[in-house]
Amino acid sequence: MRIIRNWHTINEEKWKMFRPPFRPSEDDIKNYFYYIKKSSSKNILILGATPELRDITAELKIKTFIMDYSVNMVLVMSRFLKIANPKNEIWIRSNWFNGTSNIGHFDMATGDLILRNVPLHVQDRFMKTISNMLIPNGCIVFRVHLLNKEIIEKDSTKIIKSIFKKNPVKKNISNKDLFIYKRDIEDLITSKLFDVNTNLKSKTTDKRRFFKNIRDYLKNNDLSEIQKSMLKNILKKWRTSVSWIQRDEKEIENLFKKYFIIENKKISDDYEDASYYPIYILKKKN
């Protein structure tokens, strides 16, 4: 199977440029914390290296296994830990598809936005593999992107214009707040335009069209220096990334229902579009 290895290229500086929905928000972190605590998990498997999830399991003193095929990514993410100590974690350098039959079974698994990293034709196998890694009644709690079908092929110019109009930069803003403001707007525009440019056949974002939308907007509109720099940043930030898998709610829930029972679905309310990035709590079908 083809492995997407673009994560090897990420570094600390680049990671700081991402904000919700591409990072878990404050509310997402609270929701993850609530469900992981409620599960009384004793051993948890984190798919990927997300620091916010590692801090939660450390705070709750849960034995934590991290499974990622990129050691570089786990090392880079470790610099963002506030509570967890890598010495107390068990790192498994492996493809998620290898499963954990040689390690054991887990009462809980988690991972932020992992499904859109998995190629479409093996998403079914992926959910089955997760189910096999869990004990009977084991759960997975994870944030999932749901494609907003309503905006596919909508006019990207109107979308960018309305985001800029709704979110003017505040007067006398501090440098720190300006940094966050810019990243928030960049990621909101990106998230919406990824959906706008979804190819419904391949279920991926057409990156060429996405970049063209941004370049055209830059060329054809009268923009402030801040707006120009945000659009240029988007072009830089996503240049080396792969196209993600984009599926809608119905398709995703049908996939889950093959191997899991949907116990709950929690939507945060601290970023626009959070309703398209819910946290699902799934219980393994025994």
Ligand SMILES: C[S@@+](CC[C@H](N)C(=O)[O-])C[C@H]1O[C@@H](n2cnc3c(N)ncnc32)[C@H](O)[C@@H]1O
């Ligand atoms: C969890 S995902 C998505 C990013 C996420 N939103 C976050 O907060 O980190 C990214 C991580 O998954 C890892 N990864 C992606 N596909 C994988 C696979 N098939 N097996 C193991 N690790 C994988 C990458 O190396 C990377 O560290």
